[in-house]
Amino acid sequence: DxxxxxxxxxxxxxxxxxxxxxxxxxxxxENMFWYRQDPGLGLRLIYFSYDVKMKEKGDIxxxxxxxxxxxxxxxxxxxxxxxxxxxxxxxxxxxxxxGNQPQHFGDGTRLSIx
Amino acid sequence: xxxxxxxxxxxxxVEKEDVTLDCVYETRDTTYYxxxxxxxxxxxxxxxxxxxxxxxxxxxxxxxxWNFQKSTSxxxxxxxxxxxxxxxVYFCALSENDSxxxxxxxxxxxxxxxx
Numbered sequence: 001d002x003x004x005x006x007x008x009x010x011x012x013x014x015x016x017x018x019x020x021x022x023x024x025x026x027x028x029x030e031n032m033f034w035y036r037q038d039p040g041l042g043l044r045l046i047y048f049s050y051d052v053k054m055k056e057k058g059d060i061x062x063x064x065x066x067x068x069x070x071x072x073x074x075x076x077x078x079x080x081x082x083x084x085x086x087x088x089x090x091x092x093x094x095x096x097x098x099g100n101q102p103q104h105f106g107d108g109t110r111l112s113i114x
Numbered sequence: 115x116x117x118x119x120x121x122x123x124x125x126x127x128v129e130k131e132d133v134t135l136d137c138v139y140e141t142r143d144t145t146y147y148x149x150x151x152x153x154x155x156x157x158x159x160x161x162x163x164x165x166x167x168x169x170x171x172x173x174x175x176x177x178x179x180w181n182f183q184k185s186t187s188x189x190x191x192x193x194x195x196x197x198x199x200x201x202x203v204y205f206c207a208l209s210e211n212d213s214x215x216x217x218x219x220x221x222x223x224x225x226x227x228x229x
Contacts, residue, residue: 042219100147100209105159
């Protein structure tokens with residue numbers, strides 16, 4: 001069965017801290033994605049990766065970076081956390097195949113920046 | 115500009131009523147893909163359906179059905195005989211061709227089913 005695992009369900013950090021959100025998938029998927037979810041805005045894409053060490057900016061990359069050193073792991077980094085980055089963060093993965101295949105999501109990390 | 119519009123913020127129904135969720139999209143591509151996801155209170159998004167732009171057949175899966183109309187750029191979702199377990203946020207999403215499968219989501223519609 002498909003499994004995307006995010007390291008934490010809830011996380012509280014302080015302004016200015018460097019924050020790491022980890023995501024691991026066990027499906028050998030090529031594509032991985034990070035979204036943030038805010039009320040009334042749906043999910044917005046922060047970054048995605050289609051291969052190891054490859055990354056592309058999404059719609060709202062400012063204040064974030066990512067790392068993909070291994071195929072199964074995709075990390076989201078908040079370089080210097082700010083209160084406006086308080087949000088729900090969702091990781092997803094999908095297979096690189098013909099047509100745009102469904103993404104499989106993790107349970108999400110609810111991040112609070114104080 | 116938002117490419118996927120879900121105009122209904124919240125819909126409340128009583129169990130066994132039907133509920134239809136609207137989704138209107140915007141794209142210049144001739145090849146694209148539309149999706150519906152369900153997000154129950156637990157938070158994980160659950161994939162429901164994927165439809166490509168060349169397949170306008172309506173689809174039924176149990177109590178769920180989807181109506182895709184390219185002429186009106188709509189991909190509406192109906193839950194028949196709703197149940198309390200259908201209470202969730204439902205998202206419509208668009209993926210354009212040659213986009214690495216990136217999804218553009220609507221704002222979501224909260225469905226509340228009361229007994």
